[in-house]
Amino acid sequence: MPKKPVKPAAAPAVKKPGKKKAQLLRGMKDTLPQEQHYWEYLRDGVVQASRAYGYDRIDVPMMEEYGLFVRSVGTTSDIVEKEMYVFETKGEDTVALRPEFTAGMCRAYIEHGMMNQPQPLKLWTDGAIFRYDRPQAGRYRQFHQSDWEIMGSPQPALDAELISLGQHLLNDLGLQVTVFVNSIGCRECRPNYISVLREYLKEHKKNLCETCKLRMVKNPLRVLDCKEEACRMITTEAPHTVDNLCEACREHFMKVLEYLDEGEIQYRLQPRLVRGLDYYSRTTFEFVLKSEENEPSPAAIIGGGRYDYLIEDLGGPGHVPAVGMAMGMERVILAIKEAAVPVAEAPKPDVFLAQIGETARKRALKMFEELRKAGIAVASNISKNGLSDQLSLANRAQAKLTLILGQKEMMDNTIIIRDMNTTSQETIGQDKLIASLKKRLSDM
Numbered sequence: 001m002p003k004k005p006v007k008p009a010a011a012p013a014v015k016k017p018g019k020k021k022a023q024l025l026r027g028m029k030d031t032l033p034q035e036q037h038y039w040e041y042l043r044d045g046v047v048q049a050s051r052a053y054g055y056d057r058i059d060v061p062m063m064e065e066y067g068l069f070v071r072s073v074g075t076t077s078d079i080v081e082k083e084m085y086v087f088e089t090k091g092e093d094t095v096a097l098r099p100e101f102t103a104g105m106c107r108a109y110i111e112h113g114m115m116n117q118p119q120p121l122k123l124w125t126d127g128a129i130f131r132y133d134r135p136q137a138g139r140y141r142q143f144h145q146s147d148w149e150i151m152g153s154p155q156p157a158l159d160a161e162l163i164s165l166g167q168h169l170l171n172d173l174g175l176q177v178t179v180f181v182n183s184i185g186c187r188e189c190r191p192n193y194i195s196v197l198r199e200y201l202k203e204h205k206k207n208l209c210e211t212c213k214l215r216m217v218k219n220p221l222r223v224l225d226c227k228e229e230a231c232r233m234i235t236t237e238a239p240h241t242v243d244n245l246c247e248a249c250r251e252h253f254m255k256v257l258e259y260l261d262e263g264e265i266q267y268r269l270q271p272r273l274v275r276g277l278d279y280y281s282r283t284t285f286e287f288v289l290k291s292e293e294n295e296p297s298p299a300a301i302i303g304g305g306r307y308d309y310l311i312e313d314l315g316g317p318g319h320v321p322a323v324g325m326a327m328g329m330e331r332v333i334l335a336i337k338e339a340a341v342p343v344a345e346a347p348k349p350d351v352f353l354a355q356i357g358e359t360a361r362k363r364a365l366k367m368f369e370e371l372r373k374a375g376i377a378v379a380s381n382i383s384k385n386g387l388s389d390q391l392s393l394a395n396r397a398q399a400k401l402t403l404i405l406g407q408k409e410m411m412d413n414t415i416i417i418r419d420m421n422t423t424s425q426e427t428i429g430q431d432k433l434i435a436s437l438k439k440r441l442s443d444m
């Protein structure tokens, strides 16, 4: 078990505020307004694809019992060994910020008796994930994943359908990707493979990195996804999981590949793909950008696989086979930017409402809401006084029309409509404003 966190004696003292500038934590990221359209584009794509493929949304907490993650992800995984944010609450519970979604989704499945609903159950979610990882380009300590899980069936067609969702979602978002697939077998055949692998690794022990020398004893499968060049050279020649599968697993994997062929999903077999988490069984897969598919260790955009024992191991109602995948949202956005996919920015307002003087400002507050309710895309800046300031704001917002409400207009119950393109202006009665705007905008 990893070291238990030390309980703080009391709430940590906060240093006197002083003059020190407040700063972002390392590995964290602000998503600024000018980036939000990428997130909207991605979330829209995710929602549409999830609905189309028949998934229901679920939300699970960001924090769970620490033991839940240890039991699911496994004690020898990087996540449990070094990447979890773990702490003790005032009630002396040891909790962790979620380092992935599957464990929490399985807990919810068990806790809400979802096995009593028609199976399989298809659930999706998205949100923040926390890993105390070494920050670098595209890798953060708080990042976001979209996640899909299918619980309650061993059917290989579901593995293929999930991969198909990943492929088509990424394509629809404008990305060209390749999916690597493998099968790591079940509890029947994996022990045999592990001993074959361990024998092979023993012969090359002296050239393995120090971590892999330990992994070779504790969890030799993890040597297969070591990023060190020396280890990679050795594992390229290592025995393949697929050559050591039992009959049932081999058949399952062949079926998955057949369905992928039928679905015209162009996959590549990757015998070293074991994934870093303990709960996987049978199918494992990862999507990478097509432009990076031949690099020695391309950064995955989506990772997933089967986890036929996890729900049972977490105290579920017997054997509940399942398969799932998670997509790194920051990585997708980075790829969308790099591929220069055209992503529409937030829509521009059609109309800018400018006011001059205190009485007009008061009226403008209400008028803004009347226009909004009438379905007119309107913007304003109620804090400004001068007209020229407001006209330049209207120009910057690319409004087609500006409404000018001054003292005289307030007295006459009128308002000026200025065409921002021609600069021509017309005064009309306030009671005719909405009808007149609708007509003008539809003519433009």
Ligand code: AMP
Pocket: 100, 131, 133, 138, 139, 140, 141, 143, 144, 145, 299, 300, 301, 302, 303, 304, 326, 327, 328, 329, 330, 331
């Ligand atoms: P995993 O749960 O490790 O398979 O991760 C699933 C996906 O999340 C990966 O394929 C990445 O796209 C993304 N991801 C994992 N770790 C990070 C990180 N530290 N920062 C940003 N994205 C990440």
